[in-house]
Amino acid sequence: MSGPNVDAVMTAVDTLLAGALDAEQMPIAIEQLRQLFDGSKACFARVGPNMKSGDAIGTNADEALERRCFGDLAQDFAVMADVVRAIPLGDVYRDRDVFGENGLRSSRMWQEWMAPQDMYGGIACRLLEAGQSFWFFDVQRGRTQDAFDAADCALLERLFPVLRRVSEISRQVGHLRMQRDEARGALDTLALGIVIVDRDMRIVYANEGADEILADPEAAIGLRQGRLFARAAIDQRQLKQLVEGALRAAADPLAEQRCSMIVQGGGDRVHPLSACVMPAVAASALVEPHSRVMIALRPLQMATDLIACARQLFDLTDTEAKFASALAGGMSLAEAAEVQGVRISTARTHLARIFQKTDTRQQSQLVSLLRSAALPLRSR
Known part of the structure; x- marks a missing residue:
């Protein structure tokens, strides 16, 4: 040649x-x-x-x-x-x-x-x-x-x-x-919305669960011009504070920070969510360190297998698990007693045993624990 x-x-x-x-x-x-x-x-x-x-x-x-x-x-x-x-x-x-x-x-x-x-x-x-x-x-x-x-x-x-x-x-x-x-596939199996945002709340990544939440017009959190936002102004301020706190914690691990909140949305038809905010590690040297945050979103709804979960995780009896499930579903103790067909005094006895087995002291603590008890895996 x-x-x-x-x-x-x-x-x-x-x-x-x-x-x-x-x-x-x-x-x-x-x-x-x-x-x-x-x-x-x-x-x-x-x-x-x-x-x-x-x-x-x-x-x-x-x-x-x-x-x-x-x-x-x-x-x-x-x-x-x-x-x-x-x-x-x-x-x-x-x-x-x-x-x-x-x-x-x-x-x-x-x-x-x-x-x-x-x-x-x-x-x-x-x-x-x-x-x-x-x-x-x-x-x-x-x-x-x-x-x-x-x-x-x-x-x-x-x-x-x-x-x-x-x-x-x-x-x-x-x-x-x-x-x-592989990591994205694993995240998509979770019944959680996983989003990664920058300091301006612009979305860098969202898994399948997050896509579903953000596409729901009645969810307490949505998407606007590529940015994550809470539909209620008070929730938006608090969410922004959590993101800023997570960014500070990334730079200073000893800094105190609050990492979770309930995003209510402020309306009867709005679906509330729990949001857990944490620093995200940069996946590339091209990304500015301490500039991204991961947010785990979960709809606040009772798991369909909550009774089984309560029995297995906390060794509750079937009756105790049914009481616990009813309380997590929003019933008062009196309403749960009526549904179960027992006196309020018997219901209080069951509640005391449930507190002891779950290591909780208040009904609100019990409800929060039970709502997060089920493994957050998506059905396939």
Whole structure:
């Protein structure tokens, strides 16, 4: 090949580094590399256990053939990969030198996958090893093109450090993305609204539970122009004070702070919520420390399995659990006694035993404890 265009090389390198952080940019980077080598096809891929289609980013992709590579041709691909494993990292190799011209052309992998995509001769190098996996870059020439020469191999050797670094970053970002997705999935199973806001109450993240709460026009907390707000002015002032207190506590863990409140909303039709506010750890060095707060929101409604929870968590008898459930549902002791068909004196005896078993002293404490007793998991 003729000497590479410096501007084209630098553009490809810049796009590769961008693709390491943003997966949507990677196909553009691989296409630029293909053009840099005047290739018919180029590919950047991970090879190893549990391979899936997203592990390979190629140009001129034929989706049907790509599926075969991870389907009925997977075993043939694995055999070829085992041969490549023996090649040192950074060494540029030619397909025909590693597999032999006749051996490669007679293989099912070449006949059914490579030849239909005009892959008649390629150069490649392994970039990174991680456990049983390795990353490699490969570029092919078509049937009517000249074979790669020494200048092509030298260019790929010079690009190896960049490609290796891109592999490292992509792997790290992939792990972070997987951890993020797992964390979000776990938060979405909670029957709690989890929101992360900045100091101006702008929402940075909200799980499924929070989305449902914020979309409810009768909830005591809502969303306005991207900011969290309580519908009643007195609640809004108190919520803002809790957020400011959490930010101070993040900077000074010894600072005293109140972290929870009941957001009433001020209206018969408004659904009240409990809100627990705490500092949120910045997930990126790009985020200003001590600038975000996590708020857990929970509708104040009695759990449907409260009787069972009361029995299991506090060793209440069935009768005591029914009394406790009735009180948590808003009944007075006299009303609960009437429903249970007992005298008020008997109800007081039950209440005293419930206080003893739950380590509470007042009916308001008991109700608050029982309303938070059930595990906050969403039904799926």
